[in-house]
Amino acid sequence: MSAVLTALIFFLTFPVCAAPPTRSPSAASTAHIKVGGVAYVDARVFLTRLGLKATWVERGKTMRFQSAKDKIELEADKRDVSLNGLRVLMGEPAVFRGSTLYVSRIDANQLFLPILRPSSVTSPPVPGLRVIVIDAGHGGQDTGTRNKQLNLDEKGFTLDVAKRLRGLLVSLGYKVVMTRTSDRFVSLQERADIANRAGADLFISIHFNAVGGAPSVRGSETYTMTPRYQRSTGSPLRDPSDDVDNPGNRNDPWNTLLGYHLHRQMLGKLGSVDRGLKRARFAVLRLVNCPGVLVEAGYLSNDDEARKIGTPAYRADIAEALANGVQEYASSISAAKK
Numbered sequence: 001m002s003a004v005l006t007a008l009i010f011f012l013t014f015p016v017c018a019a020p021p022t023r024s025p026s027a028a029s030t031a032h033i034k035v036g037g038v039a040y041v042d043a044r045v046f047l048t049r050l051g052l053k054a055t056w057v058e059r060g061k062t063m064r065f066q067s068a069k070d071k072i073e074l075e076a077d078k079r080d081v082s083l084n085g086l087r088v089l090m091g092e093p094a095v096f097r098g099s100t101l102y103v104s105r106i107d108a109n110q111l112f113l114p115i116l117r118p119s120s121v122t123s124p125p126v127p128g129l130r131v132i133v134i135d136a137g138h139g140g141q142d143t144g145t146r147n148k149q150l151n152l153d154e155k156g157f158t159l160d161v162a163k164r165l166r167g168l169l170v171s172l173g174y175k176v177v178m179t180r181t182s183d184r185f186v187s188l189q190e191r192a193d194i195a196n197r198a199g200a201d202l203f204i205s206i207h208f209n210a211v212g213g214a215p216s217v218r219g220s221e222t223y224t225m226t227p228r229y230q231r232s233t234g235s236p237l238r239d240p241s242d243d244v245d246n247p248g249n250r251n252d253p254w255n256t257l258l259g260y261h262l263h264r265q266m267l268g269k270l271g272s273v274d275r276g277l278k279r280a281r282f283a284v285l286r287l288v289n290c291p292g293v294l295v296e297a298g299y300l301s302n303d304d305e306a307r308k309i310g311t312p313a314y315r316a317d318i319a320e321a322l323a324n325g326v327q328e329y330a331s332s333i334s335a336a337k338k
C-alpha cells in the first residue's frame with residue numbers, strides 16, 4: 001500500500017486533529033465508543049493497522065501488541081503503558097468493554113501513531129531541525145530544588161548539563177541557542193520568547209527533581225506538552241482549560257516523538273529508575289512554537305542519586321543521552337519525510 005493511501009486511511013479513520021470530546025465519534029462503527037465523554041477506539045484494530053500483532057496476556061485485562069521492532073502492553077483501567085520497555089503515560093486509561101480493549105482516540109493519534117509510525121502523521125507537517133534551544137532550568141535567585149544535607153542546588157547542574165549538551169549538538173552541526181549561559185534569573189515567558197524569536201525547531205528544558213518526605217523516590221521523568229482536549233498526567237479529572245489551544249499544542253504528535261526518544265536514550269544511558277514519559281502544561285512547553293520537551297533527569301531529594309548528579313561524569317552522561325535522543329528524533333523525522 002502506498003504511503004499516501006495509508007496516510008489517507010488513517011486520516012479518515014482516526015482524524016489526527018482530534019475532535020472536541022463533545023462531538024460524537026462515528027457511532028456507525030463498532031470500533032468507536034464513548035466512555036465518560038471521551039472517544040475511544042478499538043486498540044486491536046488501530047494497532048494491527050500499524051503492523052502489530054495482538055495477543056491477550058490475560059483475557060479481559062492485559063493485551064500485548066508486537067511487531068519486529070515494537071512491543072506494547074496495555075492494561076485495562078490503567079494509564080500506564082509499557083512501550084518498548086519504557087513507562088509511558090496515556091492521557092486516559094485503557095478500557096475493556098464487551099470483549100474489546102479500547103484506547104482513547106487522542107492517545108491513539110497523539111501518542112501511539114507518532115511513535116510507532118511518524119510517517120502516517122498527517123498534521124502538522126513533519127518539522128525541520130536546524131535551530132535547537134537549550135533551556136537550563138532556574139538560575140539567579142531561583143535556585144530550583146536543592147539537597148540541603150549535601151548542599152547541592154539544581155540551578156548549577158541544569159546549566160552544566162545545558163553547556164555540555166550545547167557542545168555536543170554544535171559538534172553535530174546544529175545551531176544552538178541558550179536561554180541562559182550564566183547564573184541569572186530568566187522568567188518562564190522569556191525562555192519561550194527566546195526560543196520563538198530564534199525560530200527554534202526544538203526546545204529542550206533541563207531540570208532535576210525533588211519530592212519532600214519521600215527520600216527513596218528517584219529516577220528520570222520526561223515531560224511533553226499535554227495534548228489539547230486531554231488532562232495532564234498529574235490531573236485526576238478533566239478541566240475546561242484542557243480545551244485551550246496553546247502554542248505548544250501545534251506540535252502535539254511531534255512533542256510525543258521527541259519526548260519518547262529523549263526518555264528512551266536517558267533511561268538507556270543512565271540506567272535510572274523509569275518514572276515515565278508524562279504530560280504537563282508547564283509554561284515553557286505551553287508557550288513554545290516548536291516541538292518541546294522538559295526532562296527531570298534525576299531526584300536531588302534522593303541522596304544516592306544527588307551524589308551521582310553531583311559528579312561531572314554523570315552529568316556528561318545525561319548530556320550525551322540527550323544528544324543521542326536528538327539524533328534519534330532527527331532520524332525519525334527524516335524517515336517520516338520520505
Ligand SMILES: [Zn+2]
Pocket residue numbers: 137138144145154206207208209
Ligand atoms: Zn526545576
